[in-house]
Amino acid sequence: MSTETFGKWYREDRLPHIFCTGCGNGTVMNCTIKAVDAMGWEIDDTIFVSGIGCSSRAPGYISTDSLHTTHGRALAFATGVKMANPDLHVVVFTGDGDLAAIGGNHFIHACRRNIDLTVICMNNMIYGMTGGQGSPCTPVGKISTTTPYGAAEPAFDLTELAVAAGANYAARWTSYHVAELIKAIRAGLETPGFSFIEALVQCPTAYGRRNKFRQVGEQVEYMRSHAMLLQKKRRLEEQGKDVPDDMFTVGEFVRRYRPALGVRK
Amino acid sequence: MLQIMEGSHAIAEAVRLCRPEVVSAYPITPQTHIVERLAEMVADGDLNAEYICVESEFSALSACLGASAAGSRVYSATSSQGLILMAEVVFNVAGMRQPIIMSIANRALGAPLSIWNDQQDSIALRDSGWFQLYGEDVQEMTDQHFIAYKAAERHDILLPGFVCFDGFILSHTYEPVDIPNQEDIDAYLPKYVPYNMLDAKDPISMGMYATPEYYHEFRYEIDQAMMRSAAALSEAGKEFGEIFGRDYSEHVVPYRMDDADVAFVAMGSICGTIKDAIDEMRTDGIKVGLVKIRTYRPFPEKEIAKALGGVSAVAVLEKNVSIGSAMKGAVGPEILHALNGTGIGVYSYVAGLGGRDIRKKDIRAMADLAAQGKGNMFYGLREEVL
Numbered sequence: 097m098s099t100e101t102f103g104k105w106y107r108e109d110r111l112p113h114i115f116c117t118g119c120g121n122g123t124v125m126n127c128t129i130k131a132v133d134a135m136g137w138e139i140d141d142t143i144f145v146s147g148i149g150c151s152s153r154a155p156g157y158i159s160t161d162s163l164h165t166t167h168g169r170a171l172a173f174a175t176g177v178k179m180a181n182p183d184l185h186v187v188v189f190t191g192d193g194d195l196a197a198i199g200g201n202h203f204i205h206a207c208r209r210n211i212d213l214t215v216i217c218m219n220n221m222i223y224g225m226t227g228g229q230g231s232p233c234t235p236v237g238k239i240s241t242t243t244p245y246g247a248a249e250p251a252f253d254l255t256e257l258a259v260a261a262g263a264n265y266a267a268r269w270t271s272y273h274v275a276e277l278i279k280a281i282r283a284g285l286e287t288p289g290f291s292f293i294e295a296l297v298q299c300p301t302a303y304g305r306r307n308k309f310r311q312v313g314e315q316v317e318y319m320r321s322h323a324m325l326l327q328k329k330r331r332l333e334e335q336g337k338d339v340p341d342d343m344f345t346v347g348e349f350v351r352r353y354r355p356a357l358g359v360r361k
Numbered sequence: 362m363l364q365i366m367e368g369s370h371a372i373a374e375a376v377r378l379c380r381p382e383v384v385s386a387y388p389i390t391p392q393t394h395i396v397e398r399l400a401e402m403v404a405d406g407d408l409n410a411e412y413i414c415v416e417s418e419f420s421a422l423s424a425c426l427g428a429s430a431a432g433s434r435v436y437s438a439t440s441s442q443g444l445i446l447m448a449e450v451v452f453n454v455a456g457m458r459q460p461i462i463m464s465i466a467n468r469a470l471g472a473p474l475s476i477w478n479d480q481q482d483s484i485a486l487r488d489s490g491w492f493q494l495y496g497e498d499v500q501e502m503t504d505q506h507f508i509a510y511k512a513a514e515r516h517d518i519l520l521p522g523f524v525c526f527d528g529f530i531l532s533h534t535y536e537p538v539d540i541p542n543q544e545d546i547d548a549y550l551p552k553y554v555p556y557n558m559l560d561a562k563d564p565i566s567m568g569m570y571a572t573p574e575y576y577h578e579f580r581y582e583i584d585q586a587m588m589r590s591a592a593a594l595s596e597a598g599k600e601f602g603e604i605f606g607r608d609y610s611e612h613v614v615p616y617r618m619d620d621a622d623v624a625f626v627a628m629g630s631i632c633g634t635i636k637d638a639i640d641e642m643r644t645d646g647i648k649v650g651l652v653k654i655r656t657y658r659p660f661p662e663k664e665i666a667k668a669l670g671g672v673s674a675v676a677v678l679e680k681n682v683s684i685g686s687a688m689k690g691a692v693g694p695e696i697l698h699a700l701n702g703t704g705i706g707v708y709s710y711v712a713g714l715g716g717r718d719i720r721k722k723d724i725r726a727m728a729d730l731a732a733q734g735k736g737n738m739f740y741g742l743r744e745e746v747l
Contacts, residue, residue, distance in 0.1 A: 166471065193388075198417035229393065241397040243400070244405075
């Protein structure tokens with residue numbers, strides 16, 4: 097990112113940020129800002145909305161107007177913003193705890209209404225801000241403070257959930273896949289209706305150190321080596337071949353143009 | 362035996378000793394350490410309970426209500442936004458007369474967002490039908506959990522209760538604390554015997570419609586049970602004292618009140634600071650005392666009237682604000698009512714909101730204001746930022 101772009105979109109007076117050393121959230125923020133900047137949007141016509149959690153601190157560092165709301169409710173607040181002023185570009189930062197747990201109901205209904213928002217979920221698979229409790233995205237067997245011998249309940253696949261609930265655009269990448277993530281966010285911003293981009297992020301403080309990622313790079317390397325492109329997974333399934341259990345899918349899950357709410361044409 | 366322990370962990374130990382059968386909670390600062398420790402105890406087999414990881418505080422207390430209705434002893438803990446999100450269920454728990462005990466690590470309410478301490482969260486739910494106990498130090502707030510279960514589960518009470526303590530100031534502080542042993546607690550607090558419960562062999566319905574012909578009386582019954590709980594809590598506190606040597610039979614605790622001209626009234630950890638400030642003022646010849654409120658609901662009006670009888674002015678230190686009210690604090694008007702007709706001046710001072718420190722010199726300044734008949738105000742406003 098050029099110094100000029102950085103200076104335009106970031107509030108340097110708010111630095112240093114609160115994210116831990118090695119956190120993946122900054123990467124996702126930068127990818128988002130690059131995509132927003134490439135859209136030609138301006139500070140005065142763009143708003144960032146968030147709930148509560150590490151991810152939700154992001155709008156505080158961005159120069160646009162922002163609405164830092166209550167835990168899980170970012171999408172409900174963002175819906176109000178968009179309906180009141182459809183000319184605004186509304187981007188929501190959220191996390192797995194905020195979006196999938198306490199805000200799960202708002203998530204499926206925002207997808208169902210297909211309201212014209214772009215939602216970027218930094219999925220660190222744990223409650224980072226409160227110190228590492230199990231979330232609905234903590235994978236089975238992984239350690240958190242509330243699952244000290246491993247999570248027993250299955251995790252949500254947030255991107256599949258967005259597809260099933262009616263979102264016009266849904267994609268998943270990780271903080272390792274920077275170029276792909278920027279492209280996906282750009283596609284989400286361009287697509288009218290509800291766009292959902294899930295970015296898996298490393299969380300060395302709350303997740304990594306409990307789950308055998310001794311170095312930040314080890315979790316990033318895991319995300320690189322265990323990401324399987326959606327097309328490849330489908331090909332393997334068509335060929336009747338096994339998909340390894342420890343792989344997760346990345347890529348664009350849906351791009352469609354169903355009628356959407358809050359689109360001014 | 363005294364052990365040095367973090368406040369949250371001392372509460373987790375107390376809860377373990379109470380043998381709840383179901384625990385459910387959601388992470389929220391500054392409560393989280395309590396339920397993290399309980400999750401660990403369940404996972405390690407040290408506590409034979411179901412620990413339900415839920416997706417919100419609303420679900421946490423809903424799961425607790427279900428478990429209690431099914432006949433279990435149940436525990437939860439929360440703070441601030443979490444408690445306010447639970448509010449609908451909080452009223453339902455009281456209405457269905459389920460004796461759930463919940464720890465409240467007191468924290469300010471948004472917006473603006475604050476993770477620091479005041480008592481706005483529990484005071485906002487004072488009318489919900491849960492009794493409310495406030496602890497001054499780690500030992501007191503730990504012991505109050507045993508007493509709360511003992512009183513709540515009595516069949517002539519059947520009310521839920523909050524055990525409130527100041528977030529961070531007590532939840533994250535390490536203090537020497539005596540944790541009772543299991544045998545003694547089992548004798549003090551035997552297995553929970555539900556008054557009624559969901560049972561397929563003898564079906565009942567809970568939480569059904571009450572038409573206007575009946576609803577009024579349901580609310581009356583809850584209030585009557587709350588009034589009876591004063592004696593139940595006192596008896597449970599007395600019995601606890603006989604076994605464990607720490608008596609909690611009193612709902613209000615006076616400090617250097619014998620010849621006091623000005624009396625403070627306060628709840629929670631700030632009472633420690635007030636006592637220190639009183640000692641200093643006494644050295645300077647200023648006759649000041651404190652009446653600490655342990656039980657805020659049911660409100661111990663008679664005890665307060667008796668404790669404050671001889672003073673000329675009362676300074677109520679409020680870590681809450683009843684926005685738009687004449688006295689500003691929520692506690693002050695009840696003190697005023699308790700002293701109705703005595704001519705004693707009662708003044709509220711809203712202080713310490715959102716974690717701002719209350720220092721000994723602030724206590725002294727409030728005593729001065731009360732003596733001059735000034736109060737019912739936000740104390741210590743930073744005029745330069747207004």
